[in-house]
Amino acid sequence: MIVSHAHRFIFIKTKKTAGTAVEAAISQLCGPDDIITPYRAASEKDRQGRPPQNYRIEHPLKPQRPLWRKLLGRPERYWHPTIGYYEHMPAWRIRNYVGEDVWNSYFKFSFDRNPWDRQVSWYLYKTKSKKTRPSFERYMQKPTAYVDNHELYMQDGGLAVDFLGRYETLEEDLNAALAQAGVKTPVSVPKVNVTPKKDAARGYRSYYTPELRDQVARWYQPEIALLGYDF
Template structure:
């Protein structure tokens, strides 16, 4: 998640949509007062421009860090709400932190991806550390299978951002969003945080039974409707 006071834009970071690569690219546009949330240390070397900054805040609406973690001296996780701003932060919480004036006057954008393709990418990401990877069909029965992307960039059932780009048209859509935000300097998007996939040549469609295809269609109706995706 990036909040640029310099350029008056807010980037809402979704999951499995090259969000880390987008942040790596647009960090170079940021100034010293902008909010840049951290992500995995392994990918920080690929970030262009400024690194994580200004993401720890005190705010009356910020969740409190659990007492037991304080007493045990456990570090705060970079992706957890208790630090303030964090990477996959929903629009409603960003609005609460920045206030109505900033929220309504800044240009807001996010990205999403064909949900059937994204689901396969999510499956590989969530099972990458397993010695024996479960089948896609079995994984889809788990609570962790659901990806809450549309809940990040929607508010009260309506689109909360000014521009919703497509992963499939990543660099062009990112530069379109930046131009609409008033940034005339184009950026290039690096390849970072790519989940290894030994089946990368396999079509995402081959993972699906008709029932699984319908399951994804039911889960992700909002983004399918917004961006016109089909199987």
């Protein structure tokens, strides 16, 4: 998640949409007062600009760090709301923190991806460390199978951003969004944080039964309606 006061834009980072690559690219546009949230250390080397900065804040609406973690000296996670700004942060919370004047005057953008394709990528990512990977069908029964992307860039049933781009046309859409925000210099998007696929030649459709296809359609009806995706 990035708030650029220098260019008056807000990037809301979604899951399995090359969000880390987008951040790596647009960090180079940021100034010293901009907010850049951290992500896993292994990917930080790929940033093309400023490192994480200004993301720790105190705010009356910020969740408090549990006392037991403080007493045990446990570190705060880079993705946890108690640090302030964090990577997959929903629009409503960003709005609370930056205030109405900033929220209403800055250009806000995010990205999403064909939900059937994204779901397979999520499954491969969440099960990559398993010695024996569960079947896709079995994984889809778990609470962790759900990807809350549309809840990040929507608020009160409507779109909370000015531009919602597609993963499938990522660099083109990113530069279109930046141009609308007033950034005149195009950026290139690096390949970072890519989930390895043991069966890269296998298309996402092959993972689905008709029942699983319909399950994804029910779960992600908002982004399907917004971007016109189909199976």
